[in-house]
């Protein structure tokens with residue numbers, strides 16, 4: 571049986587790095603990697619540059635129902651099983667809820683939550699015991715972030731969805747890992763909405779994308795339901811669980827000088 575990995579958000583940042591590391595063998599033997607995003611040129615370039623495993627570019631907009639149908643058809647006609655589903659497609663906007671506006675808020679929910687769930691529903695019947703799902707959430711899904719409100723809420727959804735799905739699927743040998751990184755220098759910050767809010771929040775510092783992907787892959791192989799790939803954010807996650815929300819938000823106000 572052919573072993574296939576599917577990576578969404580593969581045209582840049584975290585998804586692109588997952589394709590590169592999986593192609594080089596980081597997740598075990600594979601016959602093919604399906605690289606999904608909207609930007610065809612970037613996917614084609616990745617397919618030619620990736621070393622090790624054949625990378626198949628699939629230019630799809632995951633918020634578009636017709637494109638999700640195309641993915642369903644690809645899955646139904648493929649011979650093999652899906653060993654890895656890695657959902658990286660996502661976007662975020664910084665700033666007050668009012669300044670972000672209806673369209674951007676809806677797009678974040680459609681892409682970060684709805685599309686992730688729909689792709690998972692389509693792919694799951696093509697997985698088998700031993701298959702792995704990695705969902706890229708964010709530390710903002712565990713430590714709630716006003717002024718990144720809708721994004722933070724979408725990532726809380728991804729985090730909780732992943733944890734509960736892992737519980738449902740583990741008896742059948744499929745494990746789900748929610749990955750909760752802090753900031754990384756990727757396309758995510760190219761058009762962040764309110765620049766001043768974004769740069770004040772980025773005071774918590776950046777993580778290296780390759781390190782995040784390496785740690786996420788190892789956590790998934792070990793069957794860990796959660797991967798917070800930096801020590802400082804693990805401490806922040808514990809604080810967020812222990813502190814009342816009012817105290818947590820007061821600390822964030824001080825830290826981000828609001």
Ligand SMILES: NC(=O)c1ccc[n+]([C@@H]2O[C@H](COP(=O)([O-])OP(=O)(O)OC[C@H]3O[C@@H](n4cnc5c(N)ncnc54)[C@H](OP(=O)(O)O)[C@@H]3O)[C@@H](O)[C@H]2O)c1
Nearest residue numbers: 579581582583584607608609632659660753754756757758
């Ligand atoms: N970078 C950070 O600081 C950070 C921190 C924590 C969590 N995250 C999360 O990490 C994940 C990866 O983001 P990144 O940092 O790698 O940012 P990125 O470089 O902007 O990558 C986002 C990816 O999503 C794809 N995408 C966007 N809209 C899409 C759509 N409608 N259909 C299909 N694909 C779509 C983009 O490709 P196209 O534009 O070609 O479609 C791109 O490949 C996201 O879920 C993000 O929320 C990022």
